[in-house]
Amino acid sequence: MTALEFIGIARAKAAHAKLREASELLLRPCPATLADSCSLLSEVTDILEELMAANAREKSGELSPEFAKSLLPIRQAAQELQVQIEHGSRFCLGWLQMRMGVGYTQGGAPIMLESRVESGKGRSFEA
Numbered sequence: 001m002t003a004l005e006f007i008g009i010a011r012a013k014a015a016h017a018k019l020r021e022a023s024e025l026l027l028r029p030c031p032a033t034l035a036d037s038c039s040l041l042s043e044v045t046d047i048l049e050e051l052m053a054a055n056a057r058e059k060s061g062e063l064s065p066e067f068a069k070s071l072l073p074i075r076q077a078a079q080e081l082q083v084q085i086e087h088g089s090r091f092c093l094g095w096l097q098m099r100m101g102v103g104y105t106q107g108g109a110p111i112m113l114e115s116r117v118e119s120g121k122g123r124s125f126e127a
Contacts, residue, residue, distance in 0.1 A: 005067050008051055012070040015047040019077040
C-alpha cells in the first residue's frame with residue numbers, strides 16, 4: 001500500500017465519522033444542530049472531492065482493494081443519512097398538514113390555511 005493510499009484510507013475514515021456525527025446531530029433537530037450537520041456534510045464533500053482528485057492524479061486511475069473497501073462505509077452511511085433526512089422532511093410536512101391543513105386538492109396536494117393575521121385565504125402547496 002502506498003503512502004497516498006494510506007492517507008486516502010485515513011481521510012475516508014474521517015469522512016465516515018463526520019457522516020455518523022451528522023446523523024447523530026439530526027436526531028435532535030434544532031437550528032444549531034442543523035447548522036452543525038450542514039457544516040459536517042460540507043466537510044465530507046470536501047474530503048470526497050479531495051480523494052477523487054488524488055485518485056485522478058494517480059497513474060493507473062484504479063482504486064486499490066483496500067482503498068475501495070474503505071469507501072464502502074461512506075456509501076452506506078450516506079444512504080442511511082439520506083433516508084433519515086427524507087423521513088424527517090416527511091415527518092415535518094405531516095405535522096404541518098395536521099396543524100394547518102384544511103383538506104386536499106383534487107390532485108391530492110394538501111391545502112394549508114394561513115394564519116388569520118396574514119390572510120383569510122387558504123393556500124395550496126403543490127408537491
